[in-house]
Amino acid sequence: MSVQAEVSASWRAYRHLIGASVRAQMQFRTSLFMQMVASCALTATNFIEVLVIFDHLPMLGNWSAVEVAFLYGASGIGFGLCDMAIGSIERTGELVRTGKFDSIMLRPVGTLVSIAGSDMALRRVGGIAQAALVFVVASARVGIEFNVRNVVLIVVMIFGGTAIFAAVFLATAAIQFWMVGANEIGNALTYGGNYLTSFPLPVFSGWLRRLLAYVVPLAFCAYLPALAILNKPDELGIPAFLRYASPAVAAIVFLAAYGFWRLGVRHYRSTGS
Amino acid sequence: MNVVETHGLTKNFVVYERNGLIRRTREVRTAVADVSFSVAAGEMVGYVGPNGAGKSTTVKILTGILVPDAGTCSVAGFVPHKRRLELARRIGVVFGQRSNLWWDLPLIESFDLLRHLYRVDHQKHQANLDECVERLALEDVLKTPVRQLSLGQRMRGELTAALLHGPTVLFLDEPTIGLDVVSKAAVRDFLADLNRDRNTTVLLTTHDLDDIERLCKRLLIIDHGTVIYDGGLNELRDEYEPYRTLVVDLVTSGSPLAIDGAETVKVDGPRQWLRFHRDRYSASELINRVGEVAEIRDLTIEEPDIESVVAKIYTRQT
Ligand SMILES: Nc1ncnc2c1ncn2[C@@H]1O[C@H](COP(=O)(O)OP(=O)(O)O)[C@@H](O)[C@H]1O
Ligand SMILES: [Mg+2]
Numbered sequence: 162m163s164v165q166a167e168v169s170a171s172w173r174a175y176r177h178l179i180g181a182s183v184r185a186q187m188q189f190r191t192s193l194f195m196q197m198v199a200s201c202a203l204t205a206t207n208f209i210e211v212l213v214i215f216d217h218l219p220m221l222g223n224w225s226a227v228e229v230a231f232l233y234g235a236s237g238i239g240f241g242l243c244d245m246a247i248g249s250i251e252r253t254g255e256l257v258r259t260g261k262f263d264s265i266m267l268r269p270v271g272t273l274v275s276i277a278g279s280d281m282a283l284r285r286v287g288g289i290a291q292a293a294l295v296f297v298v299a300s301a302r303v304g305i306e307f308n309v310r311n312v313v314l315i316v317v318m319i320f321g322g323t324a325i326f327a328a329v330f331l332a333t334a335a336i337q338f339w340m341v342g343a344n345e346i347g348n349a350l351t352y353g354g355n356y357l358t359s360f361p362l363p364v365f366s367g368w369l370r371r372l373l374a375y376v377v378p379l380a381f382c383a384y385l386p387a388l389a390i391l392n393k394p395d396e397l398g399i400p401a402f403l404r405y406a407s408p409a410v411a412a413i414v415f416l417a418a419y420g421f422w423r424l425g426v427r428h429y430r431s432t433g434s
Numbered sequence: 435m436n437v438v439e440t441h442g443l444t445k446n447f448v449v450y451e452r453n454g455l456i457r458r459t460r461e462v463r464t465a466v467a468d469v470s471f472s473v474a475a476g477e478m479v480g481y482v483g484p485n486g487a488g489k490s491t492t493v494k495i496l497t498g499i500l501v502p503d504a505g506t507c508s509v510a511g512f513v514p515h516k517r518r519l520e521l522a523r524r525i526g527v528v529f530g531q532r533s534n535l536w537w538d539l540p541l542i543e544s545f546d547l548l549r550h551l552y553r554v555d556h557q558k559h560q561a562n563l564d565e566c567v568e569r570l571a572l573e574d575v576l577k578t579p580v581r582q583l584s585l586g587q588r589m590r591g592e593l594t595a596a597l598l599h600g601p602t603v604l605f606l607d608e609p610t611i612g613l614d615v616v617s618k619a620a621v622r623d624f625l626a627d628l629n630r631d632r633n634t635t636v637l638l639t640t641h642d643l644d645d646i647e648r649l650c651k652r653l654l655i656i657d658h659g660t661v662i663y664d665g666g667l668n669e670l671r672d673e674y675e676p677y678r679t680l681v682v683d684l685v686t687s688g689s690p691l692a693i694d695g696a697e698t699v700k701v702d703g704p705r706q707w708l709r710f711h712r713d714r715y716s717a718s719e720l721i722n723r724v725g726e727v728a729e730i731r732d733l734t735i736e737e738p739d740i741e742s743v744v745a746k747i748y749t750r751q752t
Binding site: 170173174177178181184185188260261263264266267268269270271427429430431433 | 447465486490491494497498499500501515518519520522523527529532533534536537538539543547550551552553579
């Protein structure tokens with residue numbers, strides 16, 4: 162099969178799996194609705210927290226509240242989309258521990274597609290809606306022009322963020338083939354990562370900045386592309402071209418994480434029964 | 435042509451045993467050791483062994499779930515762990531203790547989803563589905579969510595799910611485990627028909643020897659990871675349990691029959707049990723001999739049951 166045919170087959174399989182998972186969740190409509198509300202409320206508290214912290218951090222003089230809201234909104238949408246699309250790979254550890262990953266491996270569909278499509282978290286719609294609301298309001302107030310350049314950069318920022326978060330999700334899920342209990346570390350990296358990306362990079366201490374810019378490149382999810390959109394100077398001396406590098410960075414880290422995932426699948430040893 | 439072939443297949447598991455709070459000892463457990471066999475197209479082979487013998491591990495290697503540590507294998511022309519996705523279209527797999535269905539969806543929706551995942555042509559899918567639904571009597575539960583099915587119903591659903599894409603090989607790992615007598619019989623009949631009508635190759639793993647007796651002419655016995663017997667069911671009996679028993683109902687009660695080369699092991703009124711070696715007498719010869727000394731009203735021949743034969747093999751091994 163050509164790469165293109167393979168991708169389109171995977172995409173179709175993913176769509177069918179998602180459809181099934183949505184239908185399954187629709188059986189419990191009320192509970193789904195409650196979860197959406199809860200997800201919305203949870204991200205809203207995060208936002209308030211960011212604002213409160215912001216209020217108390219004088220070193221953020223360079224950033225206005227509405228700019229921080231812009232950053233928060235962009236990273237929240239990117240993260241929410243990613244979480245909804247492939248968040249169910251968090252289940253990897255449990256599937257490995259119980260041996261249910263066997264069934265995933267018996268299908269004529271890639272393991273990643275199979276797991277990612279297995280349990281789409283519809284409840285995340287709540288969180289995404291909240292982040293989108295913040296983002297729309299902040300964009301309107303932050304004083305940017307909605308020309309082609311900025312719209313393209315915004316789209317690139319959000320989907321680049323989605324892909325980078327996806328790489329983090331994937332890598333942390335892959336670890337669980339070796340360390341079944343690593344779920345908590347995974348959560349710390351994914352949800353914690355989202356929390357970090359809500360802040361402008363300069364608030365962090367030196368080593369964490371470098372980690373986020375060059376190692377686990379979460380700075381590319383929102384901060385760096387936002388500098389380009391908001392036309393802000395960077396006080397950290399990060400090379401200017403990196404503001405536009407998030408698609409490339411996203412592609413690299415995603416492929417690396419996928420390679421790591423494949424290695425994990427090969428390492429899978431099922432369970433005795 | 436051989437559909438399944440293995441040479442020197444070996445799989446080790448590293449297990450850590452915790453002794454104390456932090457200390458743990460590393461132990462290598464060999465689940466499958468140097469297993470070689472082949473299965474021809476259209477054969478139905480029983481893969482038998484006690485718990486922990488290595489049956490499931492073998493099946494997992496053959497279906498591409500596990501990578502073997504040594505040895506080679508091919509299934510339907512593919513090396514399983516290298517060509518897992520292509521292989522998946524050509525095999526059907528049922529693990530008695532796992533599910534390939536969607537828990538919260540009605541059974542029919544699982545089937546429909548599988549059609550899309552396997553990209554099976556609509557007509558072929560419908561034909562296969564109709565056939566399975568009819569033979570496995572699933573009509574009434576098609577709209578029931580899988581989580582509400584009984585074990586027997588779910589197992590029949592799993593079988594259907596494994597067959598919808600028309601696989602050439604079927605791997606069944608303990609498909610009758612936990613089923614009641616009726617469900618067991620339904621599954622067995624279905625498998626027998628499938629093998630006969632479609633020439634589907636079947637590797638049936640079980641520790642229920644009734645399954646084997648009903649379905650398989652050939653038998654592989656595995657113990658402690660090694661194949662210790664590969665041959666016909668009848669040959670196995672001949673080799674390990676050559677004695678059969680003739681049960682005769684005589685017209686009159688009397689003293690035990692004394693026939694040269696046969697041992698009268700039990701007498702109950704007019705009924706007597708004669709144990710004889712299959713090399714010494716054929717059944718009809720012995721019946722004639724009995725007929726010469728007494729008048730027979732009725733008779734049956736008891737073959738040794740396979741359970742005791744296999745038990746004998748296991749104990750001989752250890
Ligand atoms: N994933 C695993 N990790 C560790 N040990 C395993 C694993 N799978 C199987 N084993 C061990 O390998 C041996 C064979 O197991 P298995 O193939 O499941 O046996 P069977 O199916 O014949 O009952 C057993 O000793 C079992 O404990
Ligand atoms: Mg087993």
